[in-house]
Amino acid sequence: MPVLSVPGAALVAVFVESVLYGFYVATLLAALPILTRSDGHWKRRADLHWVTLGASVILFASATTNLAVAMWSNLNVLAFDAGPSGAELGWQNDVTAVTVGVQSLTGDLILIYRCWLIYSRSRTAVALPSLMWTAALVAEVGQVYSSQRTTSQAVESKGVVPWGAAFWSLTLAINIYSTSLIVWRIWRVDRETKNRFPLGPVYNLPQNPLDRAMRNIVDSGLLYTTAVILAFSAFITGSTLVYPAGAFEIQSVGIAFNFIIIRGARRRAETTTSRQLRPDGLMQFNGGSVDVTGSNFPPHDGRHVPLVLTVEKPEEVPST
Numbered sequence: 001m002p003v004l005s006v007p008g009a010a011l012v013a014v015f016v017e018s019v020l021y022g023f024y025v026a027t028l029l030a031a032l033p034i035l036t037r038s039d040g041h042w043k044r045r046a047d048l049h050w051v052t053l054g055a056s057v058i059l060f061a062s063a064t065t066n067l068a069v070a071m072w073s074n075l076n077v078l079a080f081d082a083g084p085s086g087a088e089l090g091w092q093n094d095v096t097a098v099t100v101g102v103q104s105l106t107g108d109l110i111l112i113y114r115c116w117l118i119y120s121r122s123r124t125a126v127a128l129p130s131l132m133w134t135a136a137l138v139a140e141v142g143q144v145y146s147s148q149r150t151t152s153q154a155v156e157s158k159g160v161v162p163w164g165a166a167f168w169s170l171t172l173a174i175n176i177y178s179t180s181l182i183v184w185r186i187w188r189v190d191r192e193t194k195n196r197f198p199l200g201p202v203y204n205l206p207q208n209p210l211d212r213a214m215r216n217i218v219d220s221g222l223l224y225t226t227a228v229i230l231a232f233s234a235f236i237t238g239s240t241l242v243y244p245a246g247a248f249e250i251q252s253v254g255i256a257f258n259f260i261i262i263r264g265a266r267r268r269a270e271t272t273t274s275r276q277l278r279p280d281g282l283m284q285f286n287g288g289s290v291d292v293t294g295s296n297f298p299p300h301d302g303r304h305v306p307l308v309l310t311v312e313k314p315e316e317v318p319s320t
Contacts, residue, residue: 007077009240014070017247021067024251027258028060034265052261055110059103059254066099066250097147100250101140104171107224107253108133111178118185129178132170139167161236168232175228179221186214216263220256227252 004012035053036043073092112129119125143163190210227249234242 004240006240006243007074009243010070011074011078013243013247014067014074016244017067017070017251020248020251020255021063024063024254024258027255027262028056031056031258031261034261051113052110055106055257058106059257062099062103062106063251063254066096066103066247069095069099070247094144094148096246097140097144100246101144101167103250103253104167104228105133105137105140107257108136108171108174108178110257111175111182111221115178115181118182125181126178129174129181132174132177136167136170136174139163139170143167161238164235165232168228168235172225172228172232175221175225179217179225182217183214183221186210186217190214213264216260220259223252223259224256 035049035056038047069092108129112126112133115129116122116126140163143160146159146163149159187210193210227245230245231242231249234245
């Protein structure tokens with residue numbers, strides 16, 4: 001038995017989505033200067049990261065459209081007394097389904113793209129999540145098509161449930177699999193670096209950049225994964241809570257995406273500041289120094305972690 005009626009669940013969904021949309025816009029306003037500006041100036045077209053910037057535009061358009069349609073639907077029911085049935089509700093449900101699908105597929109695609117980058121553009125590493133993403137796209141198309149053919153407005157419409165269940169399960173699998181691959185890769189690099197470089201004070205710092213990168217990915221991935229689990233659970237049980245769960249999911253994608261950009265930029269800024277403390281990028285220890293900036297790292301095949309140690313003999317101080 002549904003916990004809430006459909007109009008009640010839709011009203012709760014608008015409230016949840018409106019609050020989260022405010023957080024999303026705040027993170028977007030913080031992320032956009034990182035994507036478009038550098039050192040107080042606009043980036044040149046060649047310096048723009050078009051994949052990330054394009055994803056930001058798609059996520060913003062999808063999230064805004066979904067919230068606008070949800071608010072219009074509730075106004076029809078509550079303010080205009082239009083009732084919850086008819087062709088108007090049909091196209092509104094279709095738009096909602098499309099925007100949720102676009103948001104989820106875009107977030108999954110960006111996650112796969114990051115996994116591809118961190119594995120040195122290895123197609124093998126992203127072969128499985130790419131296949132799952134393609135299957136999720138097919139499931140989303142099937143879900144939208146089935147919702148147009150059915151006359152039932154119930155959450156558990158028989159023609160929609162198989163496609164929707166497939167879509168949410170694939171989205172969840174992509175998120176868990178790709179996030180795990182990224183975290184495992186960073187953890188392995190961190191472990192191999194520490195094993196090859198047993199000088200604790202260098203890589204066992206309180207602000208280890210690799211540890212912070214892992215926490216960044218895990219935190220953002222946990223937010224998105226939680227949202228997908230809630231939406232998936234509500235959908236397969238036929239609960240009207242699928243409306244607020246879907247509202248939480250569609251906004252959490254953009255929030256998690258922006259968090260990675262913001263925290264990544266902050267980490268790079270702190271790394272730059274630490275390098276400026278020693279312009280040559282070397283850390284001194286026991287009369288020697290070690291290059292930890294990675295600027296002199298040779299090309300590698302993605303399977304082995306390069307480690308360059310530049311040991312300099314200190315200048316002798318004349319005895320007085």
